[in-house]
Amino acid sequence: xxxxxxxxxxxxxxxxxxxxxxxxxxxxxxxxxxxxxxxxxxxxxxxxxxxxxxxxxxxxxxxxxxxxxxxxxxxxxxxxxxxxxxxxxxxxxxxxxxxxxxxxxxxxxxxxxxxxxxxxxxxxxxxxxxxxxxxxxxxxxxxxxxxxxxxxxxxxxxxxxxxxxxxxxxxxxxxxxxxxxxxxxxxxxxxxxxxxxxxxxxxxxxxxxxxxxxxxxxxxxxxxxxxxxxxxxxxxxxxxxxxxxxxxxxxxxxxxxxxxxxxxxxxxxxx
Ligand SMILES: NC(=O)c1ccc[n+]([C@@H]2O[C@H](COP(=O)([O-])OP(=O)(O)OC[C@H]3O[C@@H](n4cnc5c(N)ncnc54)[C@H](OP(=O)(O)O)[C@@H]3O)[C@@H](O)[C@H]2O)c1
Numbered sequence: 544x545x546x547x548x549x550x551x552x553x554x555x556x557x558x559x560x561x562x563x564x565x566x567x568x569x570x571x572x573x574x575x576x577x578x579x580x581x582x583x584x585x586x587x588x589x590x591x592x593x594x595x596x597x598x599x600x601x602x603x604x605x606x607x608x609x610x611x612x613x614x615x616x617x618x619x620x621x622x623x624x625x626x627x628x629x630x631x632x633x634x635x636x637x638x639x640x641x642x643x644x645x646x647x648x649x650x651x652x653x654x655x656x657x658x659x660x661x662x663x664x665x666x667x668x669x670x671x672x673x674x675x676x677x678x679x680x681x682x683x684x685x686x687x688x689x690x691x692x693x694x695x696x697x698x699x700x701x702x703x704x705x706x707x708x709x710x711x712x713x714x715x716x717x718x719x720x721x722x723x724x725x726x727x728x729x730x731x732x733x734x735x736x737x738x739x740x741x742x743x744x745x746x747x748x749x750x751x752x753x754x755x756x757x758x759x760x761x762x763x764x765x766x767x768x769x770x771x772x773x774x775x776x777x778x779x780x781x782x783x784x785x786x787x788x789x790x791x792x793x794x795x796x797x798x799x800x801x802x803x804x805x806x807x808x809x810x811x812x813x814x
Contacts, residue, residue, distance in 0.1 A: 548612055549578075550566075550573065550578045550614065551578075551610030552581065552616050553613065553614065553615050553617060553625055554616035554617035554621075555591050558642050558666060558670065562670070562696055563597060565670065568699070569699035575595055579606050580597055580600070581603040582600075604632050607632040608632070612637075614642060615640065619643040622643045622650075622654075623654060635658060638660045638662065638689055639651065639659060639661045639662070642666055644665065644715060645715070648680065660682065663681075663682070665715055665718070665719050666697070666701075667718050667722055669701065670700040673700055677701065678711065715805065716806040716809060730750075732753070
């Protein structure tokens with residue numbers, strides 16, 4: 544385990560808060576004194592300082608002087624205006640970790656000095672409840688040793704995988720947008736229950752817990768989902784009837800088309 548690194552967050556919004564909360568609650572060797580947040584909104588600064596005991600500032604330049612890992616957690620359209628004034632403050636001791644969706648490593652590097660070490664991360668919203676998944680791609684010169692503390696911080700709010708940057712649009716379409724597809728599925732499942740006479744609140748509890756439990760079985764057992772599906776599908780039974788209706792509606796084809804459409808949209812937006 545690595546120790547002693549100092550974290551800075553430029554932008555103290557939802558994703559920064561999820562990471563701060565997660566890393567402080569985890570076994571990673573990070574204390575509030577090692578974290579500084581740069582955030583323009585005074586009430587947000589007060590909230591973060593009071594809730595997590597972290598230092599805050601509205602001056603991103605001074606922030607870099609007390610940091611090794613710099614998480615860029617502003618909205619994508621603010622990346623350039625935030626990075627350009629910081630160019631002279633970034634040194635080779637810094638690792639810049641961008642959470643900004645759709646902003647390529649080359650664009651991040653273009654706003655820094657030539658040898659700056661940059662990592663691009665695609666997190667997702669379940670990080671807010673410690674069940675996120677983050678995919679990361681690394682820029683030139685970033686070593687496995689550089690990545691250890693990044694993996695520790697991101698690992699505090701979920702799973703971490705490494706992908707080639709060319710795959711980031713597909714990752715965004717799957718795990719970045721995926722929670723929205725799953726929320727829609729949960730809503731539909733509950734709607735079906737209500738249609739069949741269940742009270743709304745009960746239907747929602749049943750639907751959400753069913754998705755959570757099924758996902759955990761896939762993750763924890765490592766068993767192929769098709770095999771798990773076969774295990775609950777008895778001949779001529781209720782599940783077989785339900786699955787048949789899903790196939791009539793081309794359920795799997797529609798889900799695959801959603802990932803394809805979102806990937807293509809990501810490519811368009813990044814072009
Ligand atoms: N949330 C997600 O699920 C998710 C998933 C994947 C990727 N991401 C990426 O994570 C990044 C952050 O998203 P988020 O959901 O955390 O957004 P957010 O809640 O809007 O947080 C962004 C924060 O940055 C602050 N900010 C604005 N200008 C700044 C500046 N010049 N210096 C420092 N801070 C500044 C904003 O303050 P004000 O509100 O006062 O402007 C806000 O508190 C985005 O690039 C997004 O693409 C998020």
